[in-house]
Amino acid sequence: MTERWLVATTEYAGVTAYSGGIGRHYAALLPALGAQGADIDLMVFAEGAAQARATPGIRRLFVHRTDGMPRLAALIHRARVVRRAYRRGAYDRVFLPEWMGLGAGLPRDAPLVTNLATGMRLANEVSGLQLAGFPRWSRPAVRLQEALEARQVGRSAGVVAISRAMVERSERIWGRLPAVEVVRNCVDVGAIRRAADRAGRPPGWPGGEGPIVLFLGRAERRKGVVDGIDAFARIAERHPTARLVLAGAGGDDRFEPSRATLLERMPLAVRNRVTFLGHVAGDDLYGAIAAADVVMCPSRWEGFGNVAIEVKAVGVPLVVTSGSGFDDSCIDEVDCLMVPPGDPRALAGAVMRVFDDPGDALARARRAGVGVAHFDPAPVAADLRAAVDRLMRRGGVRA
Incomplete structure (x- = not known):
């Protein structure tokens, strides 16, 4: 049976103007997942120019522009859009990075797997930034993003971390995590x-x-x-x-x-x-x-x-x-x-x-x-699917 996946991200190579490591990783990974039988809907939230075009391995691509929105409103908007898409789509797997807490509004029984990449609190810790160092007007958005990311991780059926170091650092930030698997990133x-x-x-x-x-x-x-x-x-x-x-x-x-x-x-x-x-x-x-x-x-x-x-x-x-x-x-x-x-x-x-x-x-x-x-996409995609299946079984979530 084909698995229906919902994936959402804020960057994706070939779609968004800016693409760092996560955007290039997903652009290599998702076509490989599709080739192995996953039926993928991709949501991309762009803060700048983006191209809504045919994307290999993706059944449907949805591009949402959030530039011009106040940061607090954009954070809430993204989570609501993902929740609405999940309710309409009958998805077997929801795969989201923790960045911006895109899955914070999903119900607790959703088949949500969070891809631990780099959240707001972790990035600020590594940079040596504390809340008091941000302009006063921006602090509510920083607090909200940290809260949304923590909420998403906490209600995930499981998490896929990109390295062992990510697991250790995330446990220091959030305490005990849901069931964890480590799956490396990929490059084409x-x-x-x-x-x-x-x-x-x-x-x-x-x-x-x-x-x-x-x-x-x-x-x-x-x-x-x-x-x-x-x-x-x-x-x-x-x-x-x-x-x-x-x-x-x-x-x-x-x-x-x-x-x-x-x-x-x-x-x-x-x-x-x-x-x-x-x-x-x-x-x-x-x-x-x-x-x-x-x-x-x-x-x-x-x-x-x-x-x-x-x-x-x-x-x-x-x-x-x-x-x-x-x-x-x-x-x-x-x-x-x-x-x-x-x-x-x-x-x-x-x-x-x-x-x-x-x-x-x-x-x-x-x-x-x-x-x-x-680190080629095909072996990484196979390892990811196996890891997600194990997390679903351990979490008692059925497709």
């Missing part, structure tokens, strides 16, 4: 490699000679952007032709360092060797990875880290941080180099190891390329 390895082969360097890519260090991730403290900038200041002393490229959307200027603030952390003579690309969409992202000599993902804490798998698929030397979601998919000295989070000196040392011993770095990259098949 073949599509990434094809894109990397045909894509050129993205607009704004620096010219000239010398090795290029690529920082991948939003320009936020939790993604380690400050540590990456401080590390490059050290790298530039030893490698005077090295350049740093940052590919990722900027953070909220009220809480995150601006480009000018980041540049001020560097010696004046080094600043012209830093390029901010901003958000890099589509195939240009993989062209950027392929054009780099080394990629660093120095997150202070990471739930999973899709970008690390994407870098491995392209075949470029990689440096990541230890102690969070990267631990589930990366092996230090085997397929990457791992350094402690928040340690610019160690980060700089790892990047310079790649420069100083490129043969060893490329050997790690080749080993990484062999291992990424584990």
Whole structure:
């Protein structure tokens, strides 16, 4: 019997203008689920431009624009739209990330599985943000989003966490969780490699000679952007032709360092060797990875880290941080180099190891390329369906 799935998200590659790791993961995962027999309705809540177009593996696509709505109203609106869709649809499975609490309005007997990716409270903790640090007018929306996310998790039949680190962190935030399964994220390895082969360097890519260090991730403290900038200041002393490229959307200027603030952390003579690309969409992202000599993902804490798998698929030397979601998919000295989070000196040392011993770095990259098949959509989709079935049985929920 075909299972009917309702999936909702706030980003989806090919539909929303912005798509981070979760949007690219879902765009790879859902077609694989469809190919394995799931009948999927997808709801995408977009805060900007979006394309409602035929999407592989999706039976019906619903795009809801929420830009222009007050944040409090938008949070409530999304939860109500999901509840209304569930009541009309007779779904066997409802699969939702916890972000924005899209499933907070579902009844307790709904076959809801929450995909623990990164909620508001977790993101703020990693960034070192507390409620008192937000503008007074924005605090009610922050409180509401945290409450909706907690409500959704609490009334789920089960949760699928993207890493063991995510389980541990979520338990510290919410206490005892419903039944838990850990299922890794996926990337479309073949599509990434094809894109990397045909894509050129993205607009704004620096010219000239010398090795290029690529920082991948939003320009936020939790993604380690400050540590990456401080590390490059050290790298530039030893490698005077090295350049740093940052590919990722900027953070909220009220809480995150601006480009000018980041540049001020560097010696004046080094600043012209830093390029901010901003958000890099589509195939240009993989062209950027392929054009780099080394990629660093120095997150202070990471739930999973899709970008690390994407870098491995392209075949470029990689440096990541230890102690969070990267631990589930990366092996230090085997397929990457791992350094402690928040340690610019160690980060700089790892990047310079790649420069100083490129043969060893490329050997790690080749080993990484062999291992990424584990993260292809088909095996991940099969593992996810099996995990969701186990959660439904343990929760006593029948299709």
